[in-house]
Amino acid sequence: MSLWETLARARTASGDEIVLRQRGEIYEIRYNGIELMSNLNHQSEMQLAMRSMWRLNFQANRVLIGGLGLGYSLRALLDLAASDAEVTVCEIIPEVVAWNRGQLAHLAGSPLHDPRSRLVVGDVRDHLASSKGRYDLILLDTDNGPDFVVRPENESLYQDRGIADVAEALTPGGVAAFWSATASSRFEGTLSRYPWSWIREDIALVPGRVDAMHHIYSCAFDSRVLGLKQAS
Template identity: 40%
Template structure:
């Protein structure tokens, strides 16, 4: 078992467009730190994989589904999507060039090289909200893992994704009956209510227990057909 209590080794430290991002290794575990705040690591990807799996299960049966994954992170959501043949197109939007580089040519490539080589997969380096506002394509599912969720963001600009304008952009990028799935580090009844008030249907939350503290969750909602 990997020792998560030992000293961390900094693999790379880079100044990105939204502040400092750091890749660390602790034993066999990689960690991503942004502006001094821990974001994610490779120790347990259950909730990130569930984000994509639950979105697919909420769609009507059928082939040729498209999914946008917001946030590449350590790659668990991408791996889940690439392993599922029912996704015909997988678009990953990541705003930090350093994170993309760590997967393409750095240490995280040992996890995701096969998925990134999949011809169905496209990686877009852009701010997610900007992409949602300006893209000229719609998706069957949006699977968004940005910051720590709607109630606690490390980067202030990420707040906009969970505000009315951000929810409008999500709705506009979904096909009728499309699924919005949002990862969060903690449950939020207020965010569930915001989704309902914005016209999303079948709003529900799936919890994933963690070793300590409140569970991670996936918020699910469906655009009206």
């Protein structure tokens, strides 16, 4: 078995260490020694975009993605979006952006080069707070989800204020979807306190297997968008 090779290393202003490394065809980004993302299993990241676009009949023209990752969610979204769509991607770590334009660009087919992509280097929480009623679709693939954040500042995104900001940034018929590494009863309780409908879908890391799952939480004010009966 080949050994990991460190391709790049960066440090945030707060002292956190980010490492890009490679072993064979596997690329991995680690944050303070914890795996944050890799290209080994990205089925659920692509499903995050594909299922959400399907729910909106592929008519979402203003989309926000929170977290660039390795570009898989952005690629899946662009492959389904109209030619005049605008897809905003918020990524707080400049080095992740640089790596997606360099060593990692080939993994998802260079989605940042697509003219429909609009990059915001900054915190998605700040962007949401200033985007009331702007987006038809919001995809949040931020950190590792509500139960396993490696960047403590991201906790608030999955709490009441963060959920309210997400909801307020949607257009009336819009959809918000959250990626999560775990099924989170705590997060489900938070979603249930907000006046919208939500569902959880469990996505196999490897198609056909049921022993390891990632999860997608989808939310909408019109429950029919989620395939649920409208409340009377």
